[in-house]
Amino acid sequence: MASFGLHQRTASVTHVEERPGCSSRCLQLIQGHWHTRVHGARGVATASERRRVAPLRPSAASTDVVCFDDSHELKGRQAAAAPPAVDKVGVLLLNLGGPETLKDVKPFLFNLFADPEIIRLPQAVQFIQPLLATIISTLRAPKSAEGYKAIGGGSPLRKITDDQAYALATALRAKGQAANVYVGMRYWHPYTEEALEHIKRDGVTRLVILPLYPQFSISTSGSSLRLLESLFKSDHALKQLRHTVIPSWYQRRGYVCAMADLIVQELRKFKDVPSVEVFFSAHGVPKSYVEEAGDPYKEEMEECVRLIMEEVRTRGFNNTHTLAYQSRVGPAEWLKPYTDESIRELGRRGVKSLLAVPISFVSEHIETLEEIDMEYRELAEESGIRNWGRVPALNTNTAFIDDLADAVLEALPYVGCLAGPTDSLVPLGDLEMLLQAYDRERRALPSPVVMWEWGWTKSAETWNGRIAMLAIIIILVLEASSGQSILKNLIWAE
Numbered sequence: 001m002a003s004f005g006l007h008q009r010t011a012s013v014t015h016v017e018e019r020p021g022c023s024s025r026c027l028q029l030i031q032g033h034w035h036t037r038v039h040g041a042r043g044v045a046t047a048s049e050r051r052r053v054a055p056l057r058p059s060a061a062s063t064d065v066v067c068f069d070d071s072h073e074l075k076g077r078q079a080a081a082a083p084p085a086v087d088k089v090g091v092l093l094l095n096l097g098g099p100e101t102l103k104d105v106k107p108f109l110f111n112l113f114a115d116p117e118i119i120r121l122p123q124a125v126q127f128i129q130p131l132l133a134t135i136i137s138t139l140r141a142p143k144s145a146e147g148y149k150a151i152g153g154g155s156p157l158r159k160i161t162d163d164q165a166y167a168l169a170t171a172l173r174a175k176g177q178a179a180n181v182y183v184g185m186r187y188w189h190p191y192t193e194e195a196l197e198h199i200k201r202d203g204v205t206r207l208v209i210l211p212l213y214p215q216f217s218i219s220t221s222g223s224s225l226r227l228l229e230s231l232f233k234s235d236h237a238l239k240q241l242r243h244t245v246i247p248s249w250y251q252r253r254g255y256v257c258a259m260a261d262l263i264v265q266e267l268r269k270f271k272d273v274p275s276v277e278v279f280f281s282a283h284g285v286p287k288s289y290v291e292e293a294g295d296p297y298k299e300e301m302e303e304c305v306r307l308i309m310e311e312v313r314t315r316g317f318n319n320t321h322t323l324a325y326q327s328r329v330g331p332a333e334w335l336k337p338y339t340d341e342s343i344r345e346l347g348r349r350g351v352k353s354l355l356a357v358p359i360s361f362v363s364e365h366i367e368t369l370e371e372i373d374m375e376y377r378e379l380a381e382e383s384g385i386r387n388w389g390r391v392p393a394l395n396t397n398t399a400f401i402d403d404l405a406d407a408v409l410e411a412l413p414y415v416g417c418l419a420g421p422t423d424s425l426v427p428l429g430d431l432e433m434l435l436q437a438y439d440r441e442r443r444a445l446p447s448p449v450v451m452w453e454w455g456w457t458k459s460a461e462t463w464n465g466r467i468a469m470l471a472i473i474i475i476l477v478l479e480a481s482s483g484q485s486i487l488k489n490l491i492w493a494e
Helices: 024-039 047-053 071-081 102-113 123-150 157-174 192-201 221-233 253-267 287-291 297-314 339-348 366-382 398-414 431-437 460-482 486-492
Strands: 089-095 180-185 206-211 242-245 277-283 321-326 353-358 387-390
Touching: 089 157, 089 192, 089 221, 102 123, 123 366, 157 180, 157 398, 180 192, 192 221, 206 221, 206 398, 221 431, 242 398, 242 431, 253 297, 253 353, 253 387, 253 398, 277 297, 277 339, 277 366, 287 297, 297 321, 321 339, 321 366, 339 366, 353 366, 366 387
Parallel strands: 089 180, 089 206, 206 242, 277 321, 277 353, 353 387
Antiparallel strands: none
């Protein structure tokens, strides 16, 4: 796996004030405060409740740093926090990953559905997760392969993310900060584990972890951070690595303006600009993630869209807009409104021009190139929408990359401390403190993919589940009659 940046042993950097690590009292305060903000006094807070408590952040000496140093702990921590003789900065970009060939589709799907953050099972039955992942990936692979075939035979995500890493390293260098930028994918190559090996080998002393998801969700950024937490705890070298996490950045001015730039650019291509509906399509998550686990994704998404449309209006465009959620799987309820249903409703209301904006994606991949550009465009035409446009993903957009570079520079002073801007729902901080402050209960949640469900329904997922259950029964009967472990061989065969 390649890293991008200057591989010199010393770096010329602008001096920034280093803050000592947070004490245990800091973490206790943060946990209680963050649990109240996200979950509310009764459990899961409503959006209005969250807005009411949003200003109630503990005050800090500067830039909203939440850190209370115990005098006894501080002496020992100062020695540990002293800058090393050689300071080498690294940035780890986290992303989902994608199959690069059609042969990769099934193992990629297995990795996806074997993730305990995607399908959260009660602890007593977690041992069946590899079996569930095998069944789901086997059933879904043919249809998914058709989608990847339609966009050229594989996902472009790896190449685009590598390009973003190179562009970010270049932007940081232009701002006076030498840094190596690494790419770690969650479900395909280069895996996060591979990136960490390169980080250790290169001797990185300060690491900024930057998920390429503008909005935080337990199923995206949360999954990658859980994996990183496990890897850091099990590796002595990584335990010593000073790091910080930027878990969400949807509210950053540079990102908002870059999105507004692209929207305005595409709006100007329509003949009747005021009649165009700006249609934000975000990747969906199961409703239970928000209501039962306190996932801030929905609220961050709504706030992100509001900020972008405010910026668009300052440029003289007063178009109406819609936010909907795509890519749902199975009959379980996901965030609404759904993209397909919203497009049909806009058609019934007489909308003739629509500009699709992929809002939760910063890179082109199957959800933009196939799902939006092909499936939803065809649906829009069938629904009576005659004029279609689509805002491109940011990819290596100069303003976007420049803003990411600023985010990295702003995060460096907070290595080892929990901190965050007042307008972010998810705090900046190191892995352990961040994950203890947020979602530390890790409640079991209904699977986003229902494996089987009795009763007549038109859902293809339900029929797939019935077939899967029948297949398991047949395999068990064959095992009993033959004495061979057919099921075990099926799970681990590749």
